[in-house]
Amino acid sequence: xxGNETVTQVIFGLDPLWASTGLLxxxxxxxxxxxxxxxxxxxxxxxxxxxxxxxxxxxAIRGIDFNTIALLIGMMLIxxxxxxxxxxxxxxxxSAKLANANPAGILLLxxxxxxxxxxxxxxxxxxxxxxxxxxxxxxxxxxxxxxFLFAEIFASNIGGTATLIGDPPNIIxxxxxxxxxxxxxxxxxxxxxxxxxxxxxxxxxxxGRKMHASPEAKARVMGxxxxxxxxxxxxxxxxxxxxxxxxxxxxxxRFIHMEPGTIAIFGAALLLLLDNFGHPAEEQTHRxxxxxxxxxxxxxxxxxGLFIVVAGVEHAGLLRLLAEQLLAATGGDLSVxxxxxxxxxxxxxxxxxxxxxxxxxxxxxxxxxxNFGGTEGLLPLWWALSLGACLGGNGTLIGASANLTVAGxxxxxxxxxxxxxxxxxxxPMMLVSVAISHVYIWLRYLH
Amino acid sequence: xxxxxxxxASPHALRGTDTVRAAINxxxxxxxxxxxxxxxxxxxxxxxSVPGLFGLALPRVVRATTAMRDLAFLHEALPDxxxxxxxxxxAPVTAILQVDAPLLKADTSLIEAMLYFYRGHSMLPVVDPVxxxxxxxxxxxxxxxxxxxRL
Numbered sequence: 001x002x003g004n005e006t007v008t009q010v011i012f013g014l015d016p017l018w019a020s021t022g023l024l025x026x027x028x029x030x031x032x033x034x035x036x037x038x039x040x041x042x043x044x045x046x047x048x049x050x051x052x053x054x055x056x057x058x059x060a061i062r063g064i065d066f067n068t069i070a071l072l073i074g075m076m077l078i079x080x081x082x083x084x085x086x087x088x089x090x091x092x093x094x095s096a097k098l099a100n101a102n103p104a105g106i107l108l109l110x111x112x113x114x115x116x117x118x119x120x121x122x123x124x125x126x127x128x129x130x131x132x133x134x135x136x137x138x139x140x141x142x143x144x145x146x147x148f149l150f151a152e153i154f155a156s157n158i159g160g161t162a163t164l165i166g167d168p169p170n171i172i173x174x175x176x177x178x179x180x181x182x183x184x185x186x187x188x189x190x191x192x193x194x195x196x197x198x199x200x201x202x203x204x205x206x207x208g209r210k211m212h213a214s215p216e217a218k219a220r221v222m223g224x225x226x227x228x229x230x231x232x233x234x235x236x237x238x239x240x241x242x243x244x245x246x247x248x249x250x251x252x253x254r255f256i257h258m259e260p261g262t263i264a265i266f267g268a269a270l271l272l273l274l275d276n277f278g279h280p281a282e283e284q285t286h287r288x289x290x291x292x293x294x295x296x297x298x299x300x301x302x303x304x305g306l307f308i309v310v311a312g313v314e315h316a317g318l319l320r321l322l323a324e325q326l327l328a329a330t331g332g333d334l335s336v337x338x339x340x341x342x343x344x345x346x347x348x349x350x351x352x353x354x355x356x357x358x359x360x361x362x363x364x365x366x367x368x369x370x371n372f373g374g375t376e377g378l379l380p381l382w383w384a385l386s387l388g389a390c391l392g393g394n395g396t397l398i399g400a401s402a403n404l405t406v407a408g409x410x411x412x413x414x415x416x417x418x419x420x421x422x423x424x425x426x427x428p429m430m431l432v433s434v435a436i437s438h439v440y441i442w443l444r445y446l447h
Numbered sequence: 448x449x450x451x452x453x454x455x456a457s458p459h460a461l462r463g464t465d466t467v468r469a470a471i472n473x474x475x476x477x478x479x480x481x482x483x484x485x486x487x488x489x490x491x492x493x494x495x496s497v498p499g500l501f502g503l504a505l506p507r508v509v510r511a512t513t514a515m516r517d518l519a520f521l522h523e524a525l526p527d528x529x530x531x532x533x534x535x536x537x538a539p540v541t542a543i544l545q546v547d548a549p550l551l552k553a554d555t556s557l558i559e560a561m562l563y564f565y566r567g568h569s570m571l572p573v574v575d576p577v578x579x580x581x582x583x584x585x586x587x588x589x590x591x592x593x594x595x596x597r598l
Contacts, residue, residue, distance in 0.1 A: 089520070132515055412511035
């Protein structure tokens with residue numbers, strides 16, 4: 001909280017609390033309409049937060065979590081360079097052949113591969129890598145692609161929950177609460193493995209066991225050459241080396257005294273160096289520009305704007321007020337508060353973008369520290385927030401960016417994704433995953 | 448100088464109900480790489496081109512995303528590719544109708560048409576903006592002939 005610092009004059013003598021709350025609500029509402037690009041909305045919201053006098057520029061810039069921004073940019077660069085090598089297509093084709101082109105086996109393996117990729121890469125990137133190969137394999141097998149794409153949406157959101165770098169909400173939570181890569185692995189990966197297993201079983205019961213492919217179709221898939229999916233062996237080796245190094249550094253972050261943002265940007269710079277080494281200066285310029293163009297600047301500016309909007313309401317005292325209300329409603333009981341955060345996060349994240357939601361919840365949860373014995377006491381709340389926000393995104397077609405990305409690819413490939421058709425199956429499955437998380441949190445932290 | 452100078456009036460055109468097979472035959476017969484498609488009343492609907500037809504011979508995912516940078520791993524030969532095209536041969540041409548091709552008016556300048564050719568279009572329809580009727584087409588070969596005169 002910046003409550004004790006000098007507040008600039010809010011124009012027209014408006015109450016800063018009301019002005020900032022109104023701006024936050026307006027920003028959220030406009031983001032939800034999807035009529036204006038979300039980066040524009042967040043930056044306009046941030047601009048207004050400063051123009052109205054709720055924040056000055058210094059406070060606004062201080063509100064931006066540059067560790068999160070650096071981690072996102074660094075990982076986006078590493079993935080953008082790595083994907084050029086074709087290694088992700090290699091793994092997807094290899095999985096299909098490992099299953100002997102059996103549709104049920106492919107469904108299982110692609111679900112697991114998606115979850116694994118997603119735990120290390122951004123969810124949208126993961127589905128952009130896996131969904132096209134999936135469409136190709138299902139077309140060759142002549143089996144319906146919908147179950148595969150549906151399972152991949154779920155797996156991307158589930159897998160992303162497992163690690164610090166798997167999903168943007170975790171990146172923000174980890175940075176704000178000073179939680180390491182290992183903290184996420186030790187606390188979230190066990191429950192995510194259970195959730196994933198349940199999803200795999202449901203997928204098999206619903207679709208996998210009923211799908212069959214002709215011997216000719218299977219032969220076509222077995223005829224795919226995963227080795228030829230690798231378009232640049234040298235780059236693949238360099239990229240896997242750097243990716244391995246970056247993950248090792250995440251694991252050892254506490255010992256080497258480096259923040260995730262530094263590790264990711266350093267890794268990206270190293271991979272850029274390896275990828276450009278020996279090329280003429282002019283060509284290097286083109287290659288670096290190409291790599292930088294692959295960064296999703298909309299997401300980055302959206303985060304920057306959003307951090308400032310949230311800093312505004314935090315500065316004005318809204319989040320402290322909401323925390324007090326929440327504590328009053330839960331009677332200050334840790335278990336009730338944790339489970340309320342879990343379920344509320346899940347339902348809200350199924351409807352609204354989980355990034356602004358988590359960005360708003362973080363300072364709110366932080367302000368509860370005195371009630372729960374300091375920052376250590378907040379740990380179950382962080383895990384509840386992460387599990388709720390990340391898994392909740394599976395509940396509706398608009399719940400997470402990966403869902404809309406797959407739906408978009410599916411629509412263009414003649415595999416329509418309808419809001420209610422998706423909801424009918426996705427919502428119960430999401431509730432099952434949150435119920436598993438509920439039991440896990442209760443047994444591990446609250447019992 | 449406007450594009451009317453090099454326009455072919457009354458070009459061969461397809462109907463929206465024509466099949467992909469009919470489009471292939473017409474393109475081969477008239478030795479063109481794109482044809483305009485009209486509705487029953489002669490109003491312009493879009494363009495069908497060779498790249499669009501080739502898209503039907505490729506896996507569906509190629510038409511859905513730009514993610515497939517390479518298809519070497521598919522190991523397909525001519526019969527496989529023909530099989531895929533044959534599966535789509537009786538579909539109406541509207542399945543591959545390109546509706547965002549740039550439209551010219553009779554008085555569109557030559558330099559603007561040249562820009563579209565430079566950007567990869569092989570044929571540009573000239574359409575009356577009010578009645579939406581097709582007035583003719585301008586091809587890049589016609590443009591090249593015009594440029595080559597007394598060069």
